[in-house]
Amino acid sequence: MATKKKRTPNAESDSWVVIAADSVIDTQKHDSDPAFVRLRNPATDEASLYLLGSGDVQLYEVKAFQEDFRSWFIGQAVQRDGKLLFVTPMDPLYLILPYLIKSGKEGKFQPVEQLVVDEEFPACSRLLSCTRSLASLHHVTEEKEVGGRKFHRYSEEKTMSWLKKKVERTVAALRMRNVCVGEGVTSATYVRVKPESDGREEDFLRYAHGLLSEYISEQLSKALLTHLGLPEPSSPKEAEPPSKKRKLSDKPVEAGEDYTKFNSADFARKPPKKMTTAQKSLAKVDKTGMKPMSSFFSPKVKAEKK
Amino acid sequence: MDLSSFEADNSSSCRLASHIPEVCRTEDCCLGIDEAGRGPVLGPMVYGICFCPVSKKEDLKDLKVADSKTLTETERENLFQKLDEAKSYIGWALQILSPNTISTSMLQRTKYNLNALSHDTAIGLVQYALDSGVQLKEVFVDTVGPAEKYEEKLSQLFPGIEVTVRPKADSLFPVVSAASICAKVARDRVVKDWKFAEDLREVDTDYGSGYPNDPKTKAWLLKYMDPVFGYPQFVRFSWSTAQTLMDSKAATVHWDDDDEETGEKAAQRQNNRSMLSYFSASAGGKDHNPTRKTHRFFTERRLKSLNTL
Numbered sequence: 250m251a252t253k254k255k256r257t258p259n260a261e262s263d264s265w266v267v268i269a270a271d272s273v274i275d276t277q278k279h280d281s282d283p284a285f286v287r288l289r290n291p292a293t294d295e296a297s298l299y300l301l302g303s304g305d306v307q308l309y310e311v312k313a314f315q316e317d318f319r320s321w322f323i324g325q326a327v328q329r330d331g332k333l334l335f336v337t338p339m340d341p342l343y344l345i346l347p348y349l350i351k352s353g354k355e356g357k358f359q360p361v362e363q364l365v366v367d368e369e370f371p372a373c374s375r376l377l378s379c380t381r382s383l384a385s386l387h388h389v390t391e392e393k394e395v396g397g398r399k400f401h402r403y404s405e406e407k408t409m410s411w412l413k414k415k416v417e418r419t420v421a422a423l424r425m426r427n428v429c430v431g432e433g434v435t436s437a438t439y440v441r442v443k444p445e446s447d448g449r450e451e452d453f454l455r456y457a458h459g460l461l462s463e464y465i466s467e468q469l470s471k472a473l474l475t476h477l478g479l480p481e482p483s484s485p486k487e488a489e490p491p492s493k494k495r496k497l498s499d500k501p502v503e504a505g506e507d508y509t510k511f512n513s514a515d516f517a518r519k520p521p522k523k524m525t526t527a528q529k530s531l532a533k534v535d536k537t538g539m540k541p542m543s544s545f546f547s548p549k550v551k552a553e554k555k
Numbered sequence: 556m557d558l559s560s561f562e563a564d565n566s567s568s569c570r571l572a573s574h575i576p577e578v579c580r581t582e583d584c585c586l587g588i589d590e591a592g593r594g595p596v597l598g599p600m601v602y603g604i605c606f607c608p609v610s611k612k613e614d615l616k617d618l619k620v621a622d623s624k625t626l627t628e629t630e631r632e633n634l635f636q637k638l639d640e641a642k643s644y645i646g647w648a649l650q651i652l653s654p655n656t657i658s659t660s661m662l663q664r665t666k667y668n669l670n671a672l673s674h675d676t677a678i679g680l681v682q683y684a685l686d687s688g689v690q691l692k693e694v695f696v697d698t699v700g701p702a703e704k705y706e707e708k709l710s711q712l713f714p715g716i717e718v719t720v721r722p723k724a725d726s727l728f729p730v731v732s733a734a735s736i737c738a739k740v741a742r743d744r745v746v747k748d749w750k751f752a753e754d755l756r757e758v759d760t761d762y763g764s765g766y767p768n769d770p771k772t773k774a775w776l777l778k779y780m781d782p783v784f785g786y787p788q789f790v791r792f793s794w795s796t797a798q799t800l801m802d803s804k805a806a807t808v809h810w811d812d813d814d815e816e817t818g819e820k821a822a823q824r825q826n827n828r829s830m831l832s833y834f835s836a837s838a839g840g841k842d843h844n845p846t847r848k849t850h851r852f853f854t855e856r857r858l859k860s861l862n863t864l
Contacts, residue, residue, distance in 0.1 A: 265864065285864055298861040312858045318811050327783050335858070428852070459850045 264328065266321055269336035273302055273309060285311070286372045291347045292463050296370070299344070300336050305378040310339040341379040342389065343464040346408070348373070349390060350466075353403025358393050361386060361401050408469070409476045412461065416477060419457035430456035455479060556635070556741060562750050565599075566655040566788055571741070572648035573639070575687045579646055582608040585693040586684060587730035588677050591738035593669070596794040597765035597772060598746040600657060602650040602673070603738030604680045605730055606689055611644045612729065620732040624725075628743060635740045638733055647737045648683055650676050651745065654791045661793035664812055673699045678712060685713075693717045695731045697724040753787045755779065767796040782806045 273283055283302050290297035300309040312335045319331025348365045361383070367373045376382055386392070388411040390401040423430060430452045454477060462470035524532065561569040586606040593600055607615060618637050626634070638645055652672065660667040677696065685691060694713070698705055698720045706720035721727055725735040746765060751758055759778065763771025776797065780786060782805045790797050853859070 287862065290860065293860075296862045298863065311861055312853070313861050314857050315859055316857050318809055334861075456852070460852050463850050463853065 264323060265332065265334050266323070266328075267334040267336055269309070270338070272307070273300065273336055275303055281305075286375070287370060288344055288373055288376070289347065289367060289370050291343050291465055292467075294347075294466070299339070301375055301379075305375045306380045308339050308341040308344070308376065308379050308381075309336045311336055340385070341376045341382045342385050342411075344373070344376055345382060345386075346389060346469075347466060349401070349403040350469075353405075356402070358391075358400035358402045360398060364401065405472070409473065412465070412469070412473050413476060415461055416454065416457045416473070419460055420453045423453055423457060428456070451479065556639070556744070558741065558744055561651050561653075561745065562748075565653050565745070565750060566752060567653055568656045569651045569653070570648065570683070571651065572683070572687075573646050574642060575646050575689060576607075576642060576644050578608055578611075578644050579606060580688045580690065582610060582690060583692040584690050585609050585612060585695065585730050586681065586689070586691055587724070587728055587732070587734040588680065588694065588696045589725050589731050589735035589738055590673060590677075590697070590699075591735065591742040592746075592765075593673070594767075595765035595772075596767045596776070596791050596796045597654065597762055597789055598749065599654055599742060600652045600673075601738040601742040601745070602652070602676045602680060603647060603734040603736075603741070604649075604677075604684060605638070605645065605647045605733035605737055606684055606691070607645045607730065609692060614641070614644070615729040615733060618729075618733075620729050620736060621726065626736075631736055631740050631743070634736050638736065645733070646684075646689065647734070648680055649737060649741050650680055651741060652676060653788070655788045658788075658790075658792040661791075670700050674705065674708065678709070681709075681713060691716050694719070695724050695728040696720045697731055697735070698722050749789055751787055751789060755787060767794060776800055777804075780804055 281304055283300055285298055285300050287296045288299050289295070298311045300311055301307070302309060314333040314335065316331070321328040321331055345365055348367070352359060352364045361377060362374070365373055365377055386401055387407075389404065389408040391404050391407070393400045393402075431449070458470070458474060458477060458479065461473070465473070556571065558571070560571065584606050585608075586604055588602070588604050591601045591603070592598055618634065618641070620634055620638070638647065657669070657672065660672050661669060677699075681691070681694060691713075694709065694716055696705065696709065696718065702720045702722060706718055709718040709720065710716075719728075724731040726732065749760075759775065761771060762775040763769040765772055767773070773796070776786070776790065777800065779790075780800060785792060785801050785805055786797060792798070792801075849859075
């Protein structure tokens with residue numbers, strides 16, 4: 250199904266190595282070639298590369314496999330850039346959604362052609378010619394039909410349940426592909442004796458949510474997290490104990506503990522109640538002319554100086 | 556000497572051997588080891604062993620075998636002819652290490668240096684003689700590296716055999732001289748008639764001695780350098796002569812294990828965090844990109860979004 254395509258270079262000398270389904274370059278039904286277009290990435294709000302399939306009926310996202318120290322030998326040429334491009338089908342609704350949300354704040358029902366407009370990325374209107382676009386708008390908007398024309402208004406509620414379905418389908422796909430979703434590192438070759446323990450469902454949900462968040466705004470991602478009933482992951486920073494280093498400040502230094510209790514009368518030193526026999530016999534020894542032990546450690550008495 | 560098996564695939568190592576004389580299986584034998592073509596930047600390195608019964612040592616002397624370096628090419632060819640004719644009591648075996656084998660050994664991830672390669676080849680040939688039933692009692696070797704260490708290594712590997720490692724052994728022991736002649740003749744023939752695996756059209760075979768200091772060799776190396784591939788397999792890429800020329804004239808190629816990039820520098824390039832950053836509480840926050848982190852599904856698979864082709 251997937252074929253390795255070696256594109257002949259256009260004006261530039263560079264070519265790319267692309268893996269794409271045959272349908273991407275299928276020009277039999279349509280006259281126009283597939284085209285790479287720059288569109289607003291819903292997650293980053295910046296330009297990303299997409300591909301519109303023949304006649305703009307299918308949207309594909311373009312991802313690059315990129316590692317250090319890679320080059321291609323293509324035919325009789327060497328290509329410095331060792332990238333491998335993947336062109337994979339994508340739901341155009343993800344790219345349309347930001348425009349719907351933006352105008353949804355106005356709260357009006359509008360024809361979709363009026364909603365999906367972007368000065369920076371004029372190509373965004375081509376998204377509407379994708380077969381799936383108009384057919385799936387009802388997943389995220391309320392619709393009204395007046396005089397044969399359809400008007401739309403963004404609905405967060407519908408969007409959430411749509412995204413939830415997407416998460417569930419992603420979980421199913423992750424399970425089928427045995428994608429490692431747990432925290433920490435797992436070796437792909439490590440075979441567990443026991444089946445995966447509990448809590449796996451949440452791991453899958455969280456992983457799928459993270460994956461989906463690559464296609465929606467941060468705000469929407471947070472809302473989806475709540476909608477899925479997943480608690481915010483506790484940040485490791487908060488769990489950390491406070492730094493031990495004291496901070497310098499102009500405020501007067503105050504003792505962290507109250508030492509005044511040691512001044513009270515009942516804290517006065519009491520003589521030890523009992524002495525051992527050894528201590529007793531030592532106490533009886535004649536100590537005249539002997540220096541106390543402490544005198545060896547104290548600075549010399551200055552009395553001699555006189 | 557039939558070199559066709561090496562010429563069929565001159566990119567790898569190849570063993571050639573004479574028939575084992577019957578007398579060598581029954582009588583105590585001595586064996587000499589020597590090598591030819593250690594220094595040149597071009598062509599293979601050939602290891603040779605020659606063996607005969609200890610009782611026939613004098614006969615070997617009568618053949619007037621001498622250090623191959625003191626002989627002309629024709630004299631060597633003639634002597635090899637005589638050795639080959641004396642097949643009733645003299646046997647030989649050769650290991651031809653192609654320049655490609657030398658290059659790939661010395662330049663692989665875990666470096667395998669020329670001395671180790673030499674020792675292992677010599678050991679392999681002695682083992683071959685033993686496996687063929689030659690009754691080895693004495694082994695004479697021209698040294699590679701410190702003689703005492705090499706001698707100890709060989710003695711331990713082959714208990715019961717008296718191993719003598721000497722510098723200049725090829726002029727001291729006739730059996731080593733004989734081995735050196737076999738090795739040298741094989742190398743000369745291979746180099747003279749090198750079958751280039753590459754399509755070089757009318758290749759200019761005037762490459763001189765093949766030693767790095769030979770101006771002819773240098774000129775040939777310059778002429779046949781390809782900016783992308785470097786040299787034909789005939790050249791030992793691990794030789795500094797070849798490397799220096801490629802560094803200055805050929806396209807730069809970066810490898811995963813490039814020497815210059817170690818420690819800090821490599822870590823920085825790979826976007827790794829310094830170990831120190833894990834000990835201070837605040838560093839984590841500062842380091843993180845203010846824009847969102849790509850999900851690990853993509854980072855683990857080295858997948859990135861593009862904004863331009």
